[in-house]
Amino acid sequence: MAEKQIHEQSIEELYAEANEHTINVGDVKIHAKRMGGKFRNLKWLSNLVWIVFFIGPYLRLGDRQAILLDIPERQFHIFNLTLLPQDLWMLSFVLLFFAILLAVVTALAGRIWCGFFCFQTVWTDVFTWIEDKFEGSPAKRRKLDKAKWDMPKIMIRAKKYSVWLLISILTGISFVAWFTDAYDLWVDLFTLNASSTAYITVFLFIGGTMFLAGFLREQTCFWLCPYARIQAVMIDDTSIVPSYDVPRGEKRGRLLKGKPASEDQGDCVDCNQCVAVCPTGVDIRGGQQEGCIMCGLCIDACDAVMEKINKPIGLIKYASWDGIMGKEEKPLHKRPRVWVYTAILLISIIGVVTGLSGMESLELKVLHARQPLFVVQSDGTIQNHYTLKVLNKMNEDMKVSISANDDDFKGLTMIGADKEIVAAHGTVTAVTIFVKVPRKNLTEKSQPIVFNVEGKDGQGKLYQSKRESVFIGPKR
Ligand code: SF4
Numbered sequence: 355m356a357e358k359q360i361h362e363q364s365i366e367e368l369y370a371e372a373n374e375h376t377i378n379v380g381d382v383k384i385h386a387k388r389m390g391g392k393f394r395n396l397k398w399l400s401n402l403v404w405i406v407f408f409i410g411p412y413l414r415l416g417d418r419q420a421i422l423l424d425i426p427e428r429q430f431h432i433f434n435l436t437l438l439p440q441d442l443w444m445l446s447f448v449l450l451f452f453a454i455l456l457a458v459v460t461a462l463a464g465r466i467w468c469g470f471f472c473f474q475t476v477w478t479d480v481f482t483w484i485e486d487k488f489e490g491s492p493a494k495r496r497k498l499d500k501a502k503w504d505m506p507k508i509m510i511r512a513k514k515y516s517v518w519l520l521i522s523i524l525t526g527i528s529f530v531a532w533f534t535d536a537y538d539l540w541v542d543l544f545t546l547n548a549s550s551t552a553y554i555t556v557f558l559f560i561g562g563t564m565f566l567a568g569f570l571r572e573q574t575c576f577w578l579c580p581y582a583r584i585q586a587v588m589i590d591d592t593s594i595v596p597s598y599d600v601p602r603g604e605k606r607g608r609l610l611k612g613k614p615a616s617e618d619q620g621d622c623v624d625c626n627q628c629v630a631v632c633p634t635g636v637d638i639r640g641g642q643q644e645g646c647i648m649c650g651l652c653i654d655a656c657d658a659v660m661e662k663i664n665k666p667i668g669l670i671k672y673a674s675w676d677g678i679m680g681k682e683e684k685p686l687h688k689r690p691r692v693w694v695y696t697a698i699l700l701i702s703i704i705g706v707v708t709g710l711s712g713m714e715s716l717e718l719k720v721l722h723a724r725q726p727l728f729v730v731q732s733d734g735t736i737q738n739h740y741t742l743k744v745l746n747k748m749n750e751d752m753k754v755s756i757s758a759n760d761d762d763f764k765g766l767t768m769i770g771a772d773k774e775i776v777a778a779h780g781t782v783t784a785v786t787i788f789v790k791v792p793r794k795n796l797t798e799k800s801q802p803i804v805f806n807v808e809g810k811d812g813q814g815k816l817y818q819s820k821r822e823s824v825f826i827g828p829k830r
């Protein structure tokens with residue numbers, strides 16, 4: 355039989371189960387009560403974001419995986435974009451962006467990431483939902499924990515562990531699938547042809563998922579997560595987080611049948627339902643704590659209780675401590691840290707956009723030889739020595755030709771550019787070029803020279819890249 359929801363339970367029933375739910379001090383497993391509500395629905399919806407993790411590797415673009423983090427080939431393909439190690443400087447801006455985004459969100463609204471998106475809480479939520487389906491209400495689960503290992507208990511646990519294991523296997527395979535062809539991976543894994551790295555990674559993920567989401571679960575958020583430790587310095591009295599309305603709720607006291615509430619009694623009827631539904635076993639009435647992942651499930655629970663006793667909802671609500679205590683709340687634009695965070699976010703966005711917009715499929719770099727800067731040939735021409743580095747970011751090798759702006763250098767000849775040059779895909783191809791110019795045609799000791807590399811892909815599309823260098827001669 356499905357567990358009764360708060361609105362279906364009498365206040366006496368709520369009190370009867372109130373003491374079963376204890377605050378998390380790390381010594382007992384938390385069996386949270388599951389109930390419907392606004393934040394519960396929001397949590398399911400946000401959990402769905404992780405579907406991308408499972409289906410992303412199966413998207414195709416032409417004959418390859420649309421998103422492929424190809425570490426052996428040192429190429430990251432993201433749809434039409436190919437990133438090589440040379441482009442990874444942009445990663446620092448991307449990391450900066452997400453680090454600051456996390457800081458901004460935490461400063462404004464606490465651990466929203468933890469409550470709704472973090473893989474640890476999402477997987478734990480799914481695992482405990484499965485546990486709830488096989489083992490029943492929190493009271494039944496606690497009883498089963500203490501029961502001896504007879505056949506019924508073995509059967510229930512075997513079913514639960516089997517489903518957990520299945521999800522863990524899928525998690526491990528899905529992770530590896532981002533780094534190799536996803537379809538081939540399945541075949542290779544089951545025909546024992548996958549690499550040892552793939553097997554080790556899948557097994558590590560299976561073990562890690564079972565341990566962290568199945569067995570350690572809320573204790574990870576409470577005791578292990580480093581983010582929980584640093585959030586205390588990121589949030590302040592203006593941060594909007596799940597908060598218990600202390601002036602309204604206190605002095606808390608139970609409703610006694612047939613007896614009126616005392617005059618100084620607040621709206622909290624001490625039913626413990628906010629603790630009962632908390633996935634990390636926090637009593638939010640004690641103020642903000644490290645273990646609170648700000649999922650808002652205690653808000654759902656308390657609102658249901660308030661409706662039951664005909665009081666306004668919102669005894670626990672998303673609010674700042676200043677708001678709860680009736681202080682004037684500073685608008686966002688008057689908070690210095692919002693401006694600092696916004697500036698850093700903008701810098702990181704500009705960095706990534708600049709990097710992406712400046713990316714070419716074919717890139718050219720020119721190195722002018724320093725020793726010697728030039729050579730005077732026996733026929734009176736001046737020769738300069740260059741190394742041209744052609745970076746081909748496409749998925750196929752490409753025949754390229756190299757030229758220079760001979761309009762500015764009458765009689766210019768190039769040695770090394772006349773042979774067939776194949777720019778290998780995903781790497782840099784170095785080409786040695788000697789440029790000769792008759793001495794009489796040089797007007798300056800040092801003149802700019804522009805090199806051009808161009809080639810066509812299999813579909814006949816032209817790609818080219820230009821780079822300026824200098825041509826150096828003797829003093830005039
Ligand atoms: S805050 Fe709400 S849910 Fe929690 S004990 Fe008080 S009345 Fe019950």
Ligand code: SF4
Binds near residue numbers: 628632637
């Ligand atoms: S105290 Fe409330 S918001 Fe915080 S983790 Fe528990 S249920 Fe979620």
